Amino acid sequence: MDEPSTAEESTPPSNRRVAGTRRSFLRWAGIAAAGTAVVATGAKALSSGGSGGGSAVAANTSPLPTPVATLPPQLRSLASTPNLNIEGITPLxxxxxxxFRIDTALSVPRVDLANWRLxxxxxxxxxxxxxxxELLAMPQVEAPITLACVSNRVGGTLIGTAMWQGVELRTLLDRAGVEPSGEQIVGTS
Known part of the structure; x- marks a missing residue:
């Protein structure tokens, strides 16, 4: 019986395929690791404003205007009750x-109020x-509103109720004059 002339010829075909697959896997794993490092570096640069330091815009600290519409006194006292002191019941x-906060941004958004527009x-x-x-100068209303994430499970934590203050959406839409063909509101940020 003749001996094979090269190592490749001595490796059974099924083993050659496995070796090629291992090499491909290692190559792709290296590419994935490098890509992850690039994304992580980019995310860090974005979260620090791209300059390596914090360039966050200061939050608005000016007082909000007094709402023109507020809750009736009975509801206001109920809304200001921190909790009902009933075991197993969360505060109102x-x-x-x-x-809860859910977002898709790599970092917490910072809003420059001087340049922000709706x-x-x-x-x-x-x-x-x-x-x-201009929005703050408009008549404000105040109301307790519950927000829940669409992905919240029954009894989940992705829900919260707070006193919200602002301009009613109806006021803004009336100013714009919604056409009869307008059927949806799409919000983007």
Missing amino acids: MTPNDDF EIKGNVRTPFSISYD
């Missing part, structure tokens, strides 16, 4: 620090944009 109002456009007669200061 969710403290801000306990409110645009109302689409199927409206009078599209417009409004600044944060």
Whole structure:
């Protein structure tokens, strides 16, 4: 019997395929590791403003205007009750620090209030944009509102109730003059 002339010829075909698969796996694993490092570095740069330091815009510390519509006194006292002191029942109002937050951003968004604008456009007669200061100058309402994540399970923690203050969406839509063909509101940030 003749001896094979090369190592490749002495390796059974099934083993050659496994070796090729291992090499491919290692190559792709290396590429994936390098890609992960690039994404992590980019995320860190984005979260620090790209300069390596914190370039966060200061939060608005000016007082909010007094709402023109508030809760009736009976509901206001109920809403201000921190909890009902009933075992197993969560407080009626969710403290801000306990409110759930879900977002898809790599870092917590920082809003430059001096340049921020809200645009109302689409199927409206009078599209417009409004600044944060202009929005604050409009009549404000206050109401307890419960927000729940669409992914929240029954009894889950992705739900919270808080006193919210702002301009009613109806006021902004009336100003824009929604066309009869307007059927949806799409919000983006």
